[in-house]
Amino acid sequence: MIPDPSPDLLARAAQVRRCAMALGQLDDGQRRQAVLAMAEALEQGSEAILAANQADLEAAAAEELAPALVARLKLDGPKLAGAIAGVRQVAELADPVGRRQLHTELDAGLVLERLTVPLGVLGVIFEARPDAVMQIASLAIRSGNCALLKGGREASRSCEAIHAALRCGLAASAVHPDALELLTSREESLGLLKLDGLVDLIIPRGSNAMVRFIQDNTRIPVLGHADGICHLFVDRAADLELALKVALDSKTQYPAACNAIETLLVDASIAADFLPRAVLAFGAAGVELRGDAAAMALGVSHAASEDDWSTEYSDLILSVKVVADLDAALEHIARYGSRHTDAICTGVAATADRFLAAVNSAGVYLNCSTRFADGFRYGFGAEVGISTQTMPPRGPVGLEGLVTYRYRLRGEGHVAADYASGVRQFSHRPLPL
Amino acid sequence: MIPDPSPDLLARAAQVRRCAMALGQLDDGQRRQAVLAMAEALEQGSEAILAANQADLEAAAAEELAPALVARLKLDGPKLAGAIAGVRQVAELADPVGRRQLHTELDAGLVLERLTVPLGVLGVIFEARPDAVMQIASLAIRSGNCALLKGGREASRSCEAIHAALRCGLAASAVHPDALELLTSREESLGLLKLDGLVDLIIPRGSNAMVRFIQDNTRIPVLGHADGICHLFVDRAADLELALKVALDSKTQYPAACNAIETLLVDASIAADFLPRAVLAFGAAGVELRGDAAAMALGVSHAASEDDWSTEYSDLILSVKVVADLDAALEHIARYGSRHTDAICTGVAATADRFLAAVNSAGVYLNCSTRFADGFRYGFGAEVGISTQTMPPRGPVGLEGLVTYRYRLRGEGHVAADYASGVRQFSHRPLPL
Incomplete structure (x- = not known):
């Protein structure tokens, strides 16, 4: 209480x-x-x-x-x-x-503005x-x-x-x-x-x-996020060298950050190529991998439990899952993700487009590290916080997260009855911002 | 429960x-x-x-x-x-x-977009x-x-x-x-x-x-408003004919609407001129007025209780208060308003500007009826609801209240470590929307 x-x-x-x-x-x-x-x-x-x-x-x-x-x-x-x-x-x-976000003449002498x-x-x-x-x-x-x-x-x-x-x-x-x-x-x-x-x-x-x-415990809006469960999906059409570099950076560049990945999803058709190399590289970087059965068959030494898929390690630990295809990856992210930042590595534009359209996270990335999810890196000059809620503001929030807007309407005695009766009509003419 | x-x-x-x-x-x-x-x-x-x-x-x-x-x-x-x-x-x-709300080149080949x-x-x-x-x-x-x-x-x-x-x-x-x-x-x-x-x-x-x-009873965001306690303040520098017309429309054009006024605030220095005329006009329109002592002394027949100032009548009833000046009006609105829509009638630009800047409501109006607070009248083509919360979306919300945004970042193998080490620098170059 x-x-x-x-x-x-x-x-x-x-x-x-x-x-x-x-x-x-x-x-x-x-x-x-x-x-x-x-x-x-x-x-x-x-x-x-x-x-x-x-x-x-x-x-x-x-x-x-x-x-x-x-x-x-x-x-x-x-x-x-x-x-x-x-x-x-x-x-x-x-x-x-x-x-000024909006500027409309509703009728002669009746001007609406929306101002931050x-x-x-x-x-x-x-x-x-x-x-x-x-x-x-x-x-x-x-x-x-x-x-x-x-x-x-x-x-x-x-x-x-x-x-x-x-x-x-x-x-x-x-x-x-x-x-x-x-x-x-x-x-x-x-x-x-x-x-x-x-x-x-x-x-x-x-x-x-x-x-x-x-x-x-509050009814006041909260700007922030509890979880950062970020994913990287390595598609069958990924450049595997590029994918490995992006995966390593996403996990190890600063593992305590909320935008570090917690789960690596690997397309089954390239898993046998990709995973053994990843196991070596992550091992060299001191990262403990926890895999599903298919990942373990390809060299991941620890078994992942069901809890691993929804755990933010904030540490040099990474869960690894072999998925059948893009759809299976999308399903996994929808189920376990926290709508923070999720990335795909692929060389096929149509696959990239589907991933970027289907993943409902604040950040959806193609062929780059999830670690870019940050107000300074986005060029906002400041970061107030990172929000994982669906409604705006979401993702990295700069100063604009600290303002709202207000509608300002200036008239000259205008009344609604004149428009209801048809004596006057709205013009809704856009004015310059 | x-x-x-x-x-x-x-x-x-x-x-x-x-x-x-x-x-x-x-x-x-x-x-x-x-x-x-x-x-x-x-x-x-x-x-x-x-x-x-x-x-x-x-x-x-x-x-x-x-x-x-x-x-x-x-x-x-x-x-x-x-x-x-x-x-x-x-x-x-x-x-x-x-x-596309934002389009920035973070570095060569690394492009950020914000899309609804x-x-x-x-x-x-x-x-x-x-x-x-x-x-x-x-x-x-x-x-x-x-x-x-x-x-x-x-x-x-x-x-x-x-x-x-x-x-x-x-x-x-x-x-x-x-x-x-x-x-x-x-x-x-x-x-x-x-x-x-x-x-x-x-x-x-x-x-x-x-x-x-x-x-x-929910943690899901709610688009809507419980109260619509809207005010009209008749300033000492108001055109009294105009103010009376705006006041009548704001109350009577559709009293059940949330954007109808519930309280009329009258500057003391013009109350003796304005209120007797208002009493006649509202009486003719079938509106029951409930006033403070000063308003009653000028012809308002019913006494307002403390509860009246925070009551949304949704009916032909209007509370009336005589206030010392603009500051007293601002204080009353801050205390009893529901941040929906509040209006001032005045002929002095500086007074209008102060009111429009100080009242923290979704709509702040000058010399026009509060009944304009509506998505169709604003030209949105539809109205999903009217929100009285402080965070966006607020006020009348059109289709844009049903969308959020997502950051899409496309790279070519870019990793954060290169920027942390100084090997690469962000350009943050704005691109055309």
């Missing part, structure tokens, strides 16, 4: 929402300047931030935190400078707000990683959004120091410092999930388990 | 999803032809449909159904012919599928109104989606006859007849809410209470 938000949290969230109304009316230059002021203040507060992080690290050592967590928690001088440079880069991103506008208030929940607070806070302000930020408990001192600096920066801008609010307790983090009407989007940054918990 | 879907429902939904994969690969002409074949089959089945509706009407009479429900249930010859003409119009709508694709499977829940089944089924097929359709119990015979005709039509097309599945029991309708992974979007067509129940 998720507890209701406390009166204190409700009051603070209401204040953030008030700030959102004001922030939503600022122009591009004002928001850009605010982000630069945040960077400036982070620089001036660097000493305090590094000291706070040091205190977090000491507490982590005393609590014998896992080394991986400590590595993510640690913020040294160069890492902080890099994060501040990142904030400045966000300031330079093109404004996602105020873009900020979402309003973001709720962001991190595990550890204090640098993510700077990144997401700058993306929020750049796109005209306020944010409730909840860092990991281990990073509490770091987050507080960063938050204090960010507020300082905003105080030297047109944005009210209350636009960024820091939540500190687990109780507040749970309360955030129930702030429907005050929070427009929740962005979780953490483990699959954390994301799934959030998705299961 | 919502019961889990029955094995039978799960099996049927899985079959619909299989059809969705095939339907998603059809081209514009095939989908257009399928919709025309549906219209043809509805024509050929007209006699059976009208007879089934007659049986529904007789059952309704025996059960002493409310006259308003009976009116919505009734399908006579002209109404059916109109609905079939509507299906043919849907066939002629521009294809929402396959539109069907959502997959829609779940549609109606109250009564058998004609809506024809409309939404044609919108679904036109946009490449399958659908689970659940009509009202009162309309069960009509829905079955319509569904049989639609299947006949699909049998004479490239679309599998199982693309449209009819649910008949309340148990199935509840089970639908739990078909995450098999159903991509739920479209409720019915009362506010029904929509709210669905929103509260």
Whole structure:
């Protein structure tokens, strides 16, 4: 059971929402300047931030935190400078707000526009990683959004120091410092999930388990994904050298990433050619292969269980299945995939087209690594998250994931009765965007 | 508690999803032809449909159904012919599928596209109104989606006859007849809410209470809105004649619509001029006004309670409040509005601009009736629903609300490691759409 938000949290969230109304009316230059002021203040507060992080690290050592967590928690001088440079880069991103997506004259003097506008208030929940607070806070302000930020408990001192600096920066801008609010307790983090009407989007940054918990316990839209079960299908008409290179990169270039493949599907008619070479290459790369019976007959040493097909290893492990044909591959992906990113290697255009049309994932790839599924690699300049939901925004989401749109209709006393009676007719004339 | 879907429902939904994969690969002409074949089959089945509706009407009479429900249930010859003409119009709508929204060369030979694709499977829940089944089924097929359709119990015979005709039509097309599945029991309708992974979007067509129940009981995205609390603010700088005309139309042109206003906000400095005239005009139009103390002092006869400000009357009743200024109006709308459509009447551009920027509703209007908030009036050619959520799609949603997008990346053996090592660099060169 998720507890209701406390009166204190409700009051603070209401204040953030008030700030959102004001922030939503600022122009591009004002928001850009605010982000630069945040960077400036982070620089001036660097000493305090590094000291706070040091205190977090000491507490982590005393609590014998896992080394991986400590590595993510640690913020040294160069890492902080890099994060501040990142904030400045966000300031330079093109404004996602105020873009006209539609412009129609409904009738003389009655003009409809659809314009992008900020979402309003973001709720962001991190595990550890204090640098993510700077990144997401700058993306929020750049796109005209306020944010409730909840860092990991281990990073509490770091987050507080960063938050204090960010507020300082905003105080030297047109944005009210209350636009960024820091939540500190687990109780507040749970309360955030129930702030429907005050929070427009929740962005979780953490483990699959954390994301799934959030998705299961809030009615607020969640930008993110619990699973990244990505596939590569090696078709009978694949260039096998190319396929092996793509398969290795998709698995090993960064196995912990959500866009790394978990399952390799191999067309039966080339399996005897391809799999023995793949077994050697993956073995050399330190990857454990888990295969079905047909794959094991061709050299895969471990047996895959039914669970393997729906497991995100996030590690140097890969499940391997020999499939009869393209249709069998499509069926496997439809059944076990998480609609993240799936790829085919083939030399036949018709086969490629069928795969790219039939696989219902955010990313469908031909003859290239699934590791390209990333906002920076797509050229968005930033990545807010990767969404595996079906409705937009899906896939890697840049700044445009933090805006919505609004219809603006300007008339001169126009009333609907005149169109119902036939006195007037709609023109629906497209105007230049 | 919502019961889990029955094995039978799960099996049927899985079959619909299989059809969705095939339907998603059809081209514009095939989908257009399928919709025309549906219209043809509805024509050929007209006699059976009208007879089934007659049986529904007789059952309704025996059960002493409310006259308003009976009116919505009734399908006579002209109404059916109109609905079939509507299906043919849907066939002629521009294809929402396959539109390229983004086209970028990431590097030589590595090209990214973002293309619109069907959502997959829609779940549609109606109250009564058998004609809506024809409309939404044609919108679904036109946009490449399958659908689970659940009509009202009162309309069960009509829905079955319509569904049989639609299947006949699909049998004479490239679309599998199982693309449209009819649910008949309340148990199935509840089970639908739990078909995450098999159903991509739920479209409720019915009362506010029904929509709210669905929103509260499913994790599947819901396209619709529970409340339509729309406001009109008459600013101190309004043309009072124009404002009165807009106010009357916004309330009385069709009071049961969600885009009719429920609350009139009047700037205090012109209230003494405006309200007495408004009281006369609304009185003549049969509208009951419920005012705050200041409005009552100027002639409004009934007192508004706190509940009135958040009540959607859907009737000839209007709450009236005198506010100190624009800011007070903005605050009232932020507090009580449902983010549907809100309007201002003013002659001052700066005031209009502030209102249009500050009100966070799907529609923000200047000097025109809120009744224009409608997909047909916006020129979309169809309306799937009106959404009051913050994330897109919001406001009146046309066919584009039934599609999502997919990233398609085609390479020639490109791997991420080459970019991580610096051997290759991204070009991110925009290509023509």
